[in-house]
Amino acid sequence: MDGLNNMQSTACAHVDGPLLILAGAGSGKTRVITHRIAYLMEHEGINPYHILAITFTNKAANEMRERVNRIVGKGAEQVWVSTFHSLCVRILMRFADRLGYGKNFTIYDTADQKNAIKNILKELQIDPKQYPEKMFMAEISRAKEQYLSPDGFERRYAADYVKMKAAEVYRAYVKRLKTCNAFDFDDLIYKTVELFEHYPDILEYYQDRFRYIMVDEYQDTNHIQFLLVKMLAKKYRNLCVVGDDDQSIYKFRGANITNILNFEKEYPDAMVVKLEQNYRSCGNILEAANAVICHNAGRKDKKLWTEKEKGEKVSYTLSESEYEEAEQIASEIAKLVRQEAEYREIAVLYRTHAQSRVLEEKLVSWNIPYKIYSGTNFYDRLEIKDVMAYMKLLYNPEDNAALRRIINVPKRGIGDASIDKIAAFANQQEISMLAAMRRPENIPGLGRTAAKISDFIQLLDSFRKILKEGESISFLYDRILEDTGYEEELINEHSDESMTRLENLDEFRNRIIQFEEERENGNLGEFLQEIALVSEADAINTEDGVVSLMTLHSAKGLEFPYVFICGMEDRIFPSAQALNSEDEDALEEERRLCYVGITRAMKKLYLSSAKCRMMHGSHNLNPVSRFVTEIPPMLLSDAGELGRMKKRQQESMPFATSQSYGLKGGGYGQNNPYKKHASYGITPSTKPAFGKEFVVNREINPEYGEGDRVRHIKFGDGTVTQLVQGGRDYEVTVNFDRCGVKKMFASFAKLKKI
DNA sequence: AGTCAGCGAGTTTTT
DNA sequence: CTCGCTGACT
Numbered sequence: 038m039d040g041l042n043n044m045q046s047t048a049c050a051h052v053d054g055p056l057l058i059l060a061g062a063g064s065g066k067t068r069v070i071t072h073r074i075a076y077l078m079e080h081e082g083i084n085p086y087h088i089l090a091i092t093f094t095n096k097a098a099n100e101m102r103e104r105v106n107r108i109v110g111k112g113a114e115q116v117w118v119s120t121f122h123s124l125c126v127r128i129l130m131r132f133a134d135r136l137g138y139g140k141n142f143t144i145y146d147t148a149d150q151k152n153a154i155k156n157i158l159k160e161l162q163i164d165p166k167q168y169p170e171k172m173f174m175a176e177i178s179r180a181k182e183q184y185l186s187p188d189g190f191e192r193r194y195a196a197d198y199v200k201m202k203a204a205e206v207y208r209a210y211v212k213r214l215k216t217c218n219a220f221d222f223d224d225l226i227y228k229t230v231e232l233f234e235h236y237p238d239i240l241e242y243y244q245d246r247f248r249y250i251m252v253d254e255y256q257d258t259n260h261i262q263f264l265l266v267k268m269l270a271k272k273y274r275n276l277c278v279v280g281d282d283d284q285s286i287y288k289f290r291g292a293n294i295t296n297i298l299n300f301e302k303e304y305p306d307a308m309v310v311k312l313e314q315n316y317r318s319c320g321n322i323l324e325a326a327n328a329v330i331c332h333n334a335g336r337k338d339k340k341l342w343t344e345k346e347k348g349e350k351v352s353y354t355l356s357e358s359e360y361e362e363a364e365q366i367a368s369e370i371a372k373l374v375r376q377e378a379e380y381r382e383i384a385v386l387y388r389t390h391a392q393s394r395v396l397e398e399k400l401v402s403w404n405i406p407y408k409i410y411s412g413t414n415f416y417d418r419l420e421i422k423d424v425m426a427y428m429k430l431l432y433n434p435e436d437n438a439a440l441r442r443i444i445n446v447p448k449r450g451i452g453d454a455s456i457d458k459i460a461a462f463a464n465q466q467e468i469s470m471l472a473a474m475r476r477p478e479n480i481p482g483l484g485r486t487a488a489k490i491s492d493f494i495q496l497l498d499s500f501r502k503i504l505k506e507g508e509s510i511s512f513l514y515d516r517i518l519e520d521t522g523y524e525e526e527l528i529n530e531h532s533d534e535s536m537t538r539l540e541n542l543d544e545f546r547n548r549i550i551q552f553e554e555e556r557e558n559g560n561l562g563e564f565l566q567e568i569a570l571v572s573e574a575d576a577i578n579t580e581d582g583v584v585s586l587m588t589l590h591s592a593k594g595l596e597f598p599y600v601f602i603c604g605m606e607d608r609i610f611p612s613a614q615a616l617n618s619e620d621e622d623a624l625e626e627e628r629r630l631c632y633v634g635i636t637r638a639m640k641k642l643y644l645s646s647a648k649c650r651m652m653h654g655s656h657n658l659n660p661v662s663r664f665v666t667e668i669p670p671m672l673l674s675d676a677g678e679l680g681r682m683k684k685r686q687q688e689s690m691p692f693a694t695s696q697s698y699g700l701k702g703g704g705y706g707q708n709n710p711y712k713k714h715a716s717y718g719i720t721p722s723t724k725p726a727f728g729k730e731f732v733v734n735r736e737i738n739p740e741y742g743e744g745d746r747v748r749h750i751k752f753g754d755g756t757v758t759q760l761v762q763g764g765r766d767y768e769v770t771v772n773f774d775r776c777g778v779k780k781m782f783a784s785f786a787k788l789k790k791i
Numbered sequence: 792a793g794t795c796a797g798c799g800a801g802t803t804t805t806t
Numbered sequence: 807c808t809c810g811c812t813g814a815c816t
Contacts, residue, residue, distance in 0.1 A: 588803065
């Protein structure tokens with residue numbers, strides 16, 4: 038097969054029976070899947086109609102779709118490429134009635150879920166202080182992931198008081214969603230499995246349809262997804278799963294790594310193909326990745342290799358603070374762009390979003406264009422959700438969450454008290470709130486609000502009329518913005534915030550129009566369902582000519598020539614909770630995350646730590662990440678730094694201390710007041726008085742000047758040719774006897790006058 | 792209804 | 807520190 042290596046071809050050519058492809062990072066996984074689809078069609082004459090490829094994210098699905106289209110040619114559009122959730126939505130849109138739901142169901146996002154739970158807690162008189170909503174949300178989600186109904190849940194945890202409370206809430210929650218004709222994200226899969234279980238004919242229909250099934254990122258599947266796949270594949274057993282146990286980083290949201298580890302137990306006749314040749318990273322980067330990941334126990338045995346050259350060593354930098362770290366990263370980026378790179382080839386990765394702030398600050402001051410991929414979605418914005426709620430309510434009048442959201446937005450004098458009355462009445466009559474509001478005179482105690490409710494109903498009916506007349510979604514959207522007074526309210530506000538909101542609404546309008554253009558006969562339902570299932574992460578693109586900033590998690594599946602991973606400190610990465618956790622695997626999951634991060638880099642990898650970092654308002658001294666020390670020193674570019682680090686690690690103490698901090702080049706670690714709590718779990722919360730010293734230290738001029746002879750730990754001796762004050766630091770240019778001219782920052786270069 | 796002080800909490804995230 | 811939520815007050 039052209040352009041594929043041996044293992045890749047083997048995987049593609051396996052047609053019948055279960056197949057497990059263990060695809061290491063950068064081993065051409067998507068390539069194999071798409072080529073296999075082509076092979077099935079072209080060599081085996083399999084009807085593309087019978088092929089299903091499942092991914093996790095829309096981004097992955099779109100990418101695969103595109104590549105299938107490109108490689109396969111004729112019939113490609115018939116291959117079903119989809120995420121788990123959109124596959125289930127499509128099935129449910131067809132058969133939801135069998136489960137007693139309307140086909141015009143709504144999809145509840147996490148915020149809707151939370152509100153539903155909140156209301157339930159109120160009704161069941163459960164104190165959210167004692168039992169927070171979050172806890173119930175997690176329990177319910179976990180139950181659904183395990184395919185446990187409220188009954189099943191109750192049976193399993195009968196002895197546990199808190200779980201029984203959860204069961205009670207779970208039961209009420211399920212009932213509530215049903216009356217709202219809504220599915221939450223977990224339901225989409227849960228209910229599909231339920232549908233298949235209760236209606237073998239429907240299952241068989243889909244089994245016959247999907248005779249060849251491929252699942253990408255199989256290590257991220259949870260139990261119910263496993264069940265779904267198992268059911269679908271049961272008849273023909275042509276199941277091909279692709280994944281990498283080393284890249285399983287979503288345990289915290291239910292991913293079950295044993296799905297992939299035990300695939301061969303589930304399917305004893307499975308063929309296993311390992312893809313170990315990496316086409317992405319240079320040798321040194323790959324070796325660093327291997328060195329880190331091999332500290333994990335219980336992995337599938339494999340080791341990535343490459344034919345690429347070793348490339349540069351992995352750069353490691355230890356800074357005094359997160360500011361200095363960010364400064365150093367910014368200056369390095371500036372240097373890279375000056376020399377060889379484009380902004381879009383560069384990514385800065387971190388463990389938590391909170392770390393992005395300082396980076397942002399420094400990038401701004403260096404005038405470096407960047408984009409932060411924050412976790413918040415475009416469609417999560419208040420104003421978007423408001424308008425969407427109108428649309429959702431029109432589509433599904435039983436959607437009480439949508440109704441509650443907009444019943445008084447903009448203000449129309451229907452307050453919380455009235456809403457509670459409506460809800461109580463609707464509950465009691467077992468009708469939707471909207472239905473109850475059609476006869477407000479029947480609802481006790483409403484008084485003058487009844488008239489306002491009627492006005493509101495009239496407004497909604499005018500929208501319904503628009504919809505009935507077959508007007509476009511964008512037309513409806515405009516009417517909603519105008520007739521409700523929503524837009525006017527924002528315009529009159531004249532604040533920065535309201536301007537941003539208006540801009541967002543405009544952007545939303547663009548997206549509606551885009552949908553209309555792409556899907557000529559797309560209706561409101563399809564639009565809403567599509568919106569419910571997309572996220573901003575799908576929009577990560579490296580075309581924009583800017584540096585990308587994102588968490589290590591969001592970087593999965595991406596690659597960049599230049600990758601910076603910052604905050605390489607114990608208690609940051611690996612996170613404090615992973616270090617404290619009883620669960621051994623918590624640390625291993627962090628290590629997998631590190632592996633994912635490292636393997637994003639193609640040409641050059643930069644790791645950095647800060648000795649001291651502000652966390653939750655206090656200074657924290659954290660040891661250098663164990664992951665850094667797991668990388669053999671010979672792969673790292675700053676051997677001197679590493680030597681000191683290793684030594685300190687052996688002494689098992691954090692790096693800097695308040696007293697010795699930076700006063701002289703190498704004197705960290707003496708008189709360490711934290712020595713006695715060097716073990717985990719104790720974070721020094723009393724801050725050492727070192728903010729000042731930091732500033733003082735940074736203002737001290739270098740001991741050398743232009744023309745002086747200096748010695749560098751790695752480059753040897755040289756002559757200072759230039760010394761320029763730049764911002765907080767000096768940029769020093771040295772002509773080294775052995776390796777020529779280097780430009781560096783005085784505080785990092787650690788030059789000694791000789 | 793709207794604002795503001797005071798309190799508490801504070802990974803990772805898709806769908 | 808900083809955000810978000812609650813609750814009290816206007």
